[in-house]
Amino acid sequence: MNFISINGLETKVSQLIMGSDYFMPEKIDLVSEILEAYIRIGGNTIDTAHIYCGGKSEVAIGLWLKQRGKREDIVILTKGAHHDAAGPRVHAEAIRQDLLESLERLQTDYVDLYALHRDDPNVPVGPIMEALNSHIQAGRIRAIGASNWTHQRIQEANDYAARHGLTGFSFSSPNLSLAKAKEPYWEGCVSADADTCAWHTASGLPLLSWSSQARGFFTGRYRPDDLSDPDTVRVFYSEANWERLRRAEELAAKRGVTAIQIALAYVLNQPFPTAALIGPRNQAEMESCAEATQIRLTPEEIRWLEDVEA
Template identity: 70%
Template sequence: MKTIQIKGLDKPVTTLIQGSDYFKPNVYEKVCQVLDRYVAIGGNTIDTAHIYCGGESEVAIGMWLKERNNRDDIVILTKGAHHDQNGPRVNADAIRQDLFESLERLGTDYIDLYALHRDDPEVPVSEIIDALNEQIKAGRIKAIGGSNWTTERIQAANEYADANGLTGFSFNSPNLSLAKANEPFWKGCVSSDSEDLHWHEQTQLPLLSWSSQARGFFTGRFTPEDRSNQDLVRVFYSDANWDRLKRAEQLAEQKSVTAIQIALAYVLNQSFPTCALIGAQNEHELLSCLEGSSILLTKEETAWLENGSFAKKH
């Protein structure tokens, strides 16, 4: 499996990252099947979060890490400081509390990739970077990033870090997919637009995309007339996205692959380092993702998939 490098880590990060938002100890057998298959095809990075399944996702991963005795081989991406019923909680106390709870659940003394699950623009980036660097210096975090942060806030955070000899964000984890979101999945979520992609091209900051395959939009199971999946209708149903699906199907036929594999390849063939968070739950889905991750697309093909026109050559 292909890999990228993220500043702060001595381990490579595989371009397919296994999601775990359904992991729980009461389905531990399935957790083991999913993770064992994923590792068997060369994957090494697991995505989780402090809030997933009320913390049970991290607990189940911790059980697997202990049983397999493979912590040093695995890259853990977890997220904290998500808002609660009282509102935003992106502050030093919340970061410390969530991090310590995640470490205990996972049964480890460090997190490879730690992302803030949401942002609070009311909090100065200086306070956030200072809080995260305290944990980096203590050895509890290797690399930091933002999930659902704007590139403007990441830029500001990194400028503050650079000016003060601190560690800045070394990755970004928004939604990026061939299907463009009409509105946020959930309040506070961020989907990358063309300006964001240009910023990533200029900075070469790695992007780890959640919902990289647009929640199944490209599987062929959905049509404009089928409005049974309200979330998919709300977020992805648009004339422009149906056109993107048609183009993905055309290119898939040319390359003897599937449209959803083309959609995955779109994410992994950007002009900067990218990874795709995947939700594969069985061997068929996992192998489909593996095959999709090996598809090479030209810059012209990715531009055509997105816009229906070819990128200009410089």
């Protein structure tokens, strides 16, 4: 397993981060089985969120942490301040409320990585950074980040933090995948484009990608005439992405691996620190992800995979 460093953490973060958006305490045996398999491949970081399964994801992880012990060996990334039926809620009170509830569910007094799940561009960055820093100072958070924020807003927030002696964002978590999204998968989501990647290269800020394997687009089960998954069709079906799939399959055949492993390696071989959120549900999928971390792609191969005319 390869690891990256994130400012604010003494422990390095594994390049494969275990997703948990389907974890529930009712399935704690399955949760434990998956997490122990993940630990065996060398992973140490679990991604969750205040809203996942109505909070059940965090509860399940908390149960597992208590059963397993050794809290300090596991990096927890959780997210809060997601919008609700009334609209955006990226403000100090929502951050406080969600964070305290997350800590209670997780049965811990701190989270290693805390990200704002969405942005509200109508809210100035100053009060947001002040609120997050108050929780860092209280020991509830080790490092802060932004999920689904544009790089321009992250830069604005970090500039504010630098001017006011505050801790800035240490990571960003948009979608980054070899298949390029035509539109957001969910409202308010952000996918990393060429400008975003150039900014990460220049700044060195780590990127933790969700849907890093484009929700299975590179498994081979999708073809242009298969319209059975409307969301995948809506987001990823394009001539350019079909060509990227073809190229991934071609390169995979040369390397003796699979196209889905090439797609994951694409995320992990960027010229800036990256990690990929993964969602394997069995041992074979877990091992496939682990094997992908050992694939080295050259800058020329990355450009060949992605540089397709739209």
